[in-house]
Amino acid sequence: xxxxxxxxxxxxxxxxxxxxxxxxxxxxxxxxxxxxxxxxxxxxxxxxxxxxxxxxxxxxxxxxxxxxxxxxxxxxxxxxxxxxxxxxxxxxxxxxxxxxxxxxxxxxxxxxxxxxxxxxxxxxxxxxxxxxxxxxxxxxxxxxxxxxxxxxxxxxxxxxxxxxxxxxxxxxxxxxxxxxxxxxxxxxxxxxxxxxxxxxxxxxxxxxxxxxxxxxxxxxxxxxxxxxxxxxxxxxxxxxxxxxxxxxxxxxxxxxxxxxxxxxxxxxxxxxxxxxxxxxxxxx
Ligand SMILES: [Zn+2]
Numbered sequence: 524x525x526x527x528x529x530x531x532x533x534x535x536x537x538x539x540x541x542x543x544x545x546x547x548x549x550x551x552x553x554x555x556x557x558x559x560x561x562x563x564x565x566x567x568x569x570x571x572x573x574x575x576x577x578x579x580x581x582x583x584x585x586x587x588x589x590x591x592x593x594x595x596x597x598x599x600x601x602x603x604x605x606x607x608x609x610x611x612x613x614x615x616x617x618x619x620x621x622x623x624x625x626x627x628x629x630x631x632x633x634x635x636x637x638x639x640x641x642x643x644x645x646x647x648x649x650x651x652x653x654x655x656x657x658x659x660x661x662x663x664x665x666x667x668x669x670x671x672x673x674x675x676x677x678x679x680x681x682x683x684x685x686x687x688x689x690x691x692x693x694x695x696x697x698x699x700x701x702x703x704x705x706x707x708x709x710x711x712x713x714x715x716x717x718x719x720x721x722x723x724x725x726x727x728x729x730x731x732x733x734x735x736x737x738x739x740x741x742x743x744x745x746x747x748x749x750x751x752x753x754x755x756x757x758x759x760x761x762x763x764x765x766x767x768x769x770x771x772x773x774x775x776x777x778x779x780x781x782x783x784x785x786x787x788x789x790x791x792x793x794x795x796x797x798x799x800x801x802x803x804x805x806x807x
Pocket of ligand 1 (some may be wrong): 545546
């Protein structure tokens with residue numbers, strides 16, 4: 524884990540450091556080698572949280588996109604205690620958990636975690652099977668075909684995201700799309716707030732006339748880091764034998780800001796955005 528407790532303070536591992544596990548209270552020792560990421564490990568060498576995976580660059584990259592205090596949050600329900608990778612306090616006083624899963628996981632464990640965390644989203648590291656995962660752009664959404672699918676990953680009942688490396692993605696728009704489309708124009712004399720607010724460009728026509736044109740950005744998406752939201756997958760006859768489905772592709776930064784927006788009381792325009800902008804996690 525990234526954070527151990529030293530005198531009650533959440534502290535990152537440092538060479539020779541000793542801390543206490545925030546989950547079980549056992550002693551932690553700092554593992555600060557040159558290969559693995561510096562982290563805390565239980566002195567007994569086995570993590571008290573059986574759901575815990577070893578710290579990887581992948582986990583860390585995701586966790587660190589969230590504020591420190593939302594990372595590795597201990598959640599206790601009755602006698603059961605677990606450490607959520609990320610836990611976001613929502614505006615209505617509830618908790619929303621982000622589970623990051625790098626290694627294969629059984630359907631049983633998926634069910635267990637979903638029952639424990641209740642309100643949550645899965646983010647699976649799809650690096651290892653990304654080459655078998657083909658995405659086709661359908662404009663409003665993207666369909667996928669998955670050779671040799673990992674069936675357990677389709678047993679989730681909570682929003683499910685696959686984190687794909689950039690190499691498998693066919694960019695949604697070719698790069699020769701012009702940066703702006705002009706949707707409205709007028710003569711220079713009629714210029715208005717558009718000019719003042721710098722929302723337009725000045726153009727000089729062949730006859731020397733100066734006009735203004737309102738510009739709006741054309742989204743030319745060159746994803747660097749992608750998550751694919753599984754909206755639906757289809758069985759091909761035999762139960763659980765899916766290979767195809769559809770969903771939405773988005774970049775990881777957008778997903779994080781969407782998740783963090785759960786802390787804010789929804790405002791009218793936000794719910795509008797969610798209907799039109801096909802945000803990947805609208806189904807929650
Ligand atoms: Zn512990």
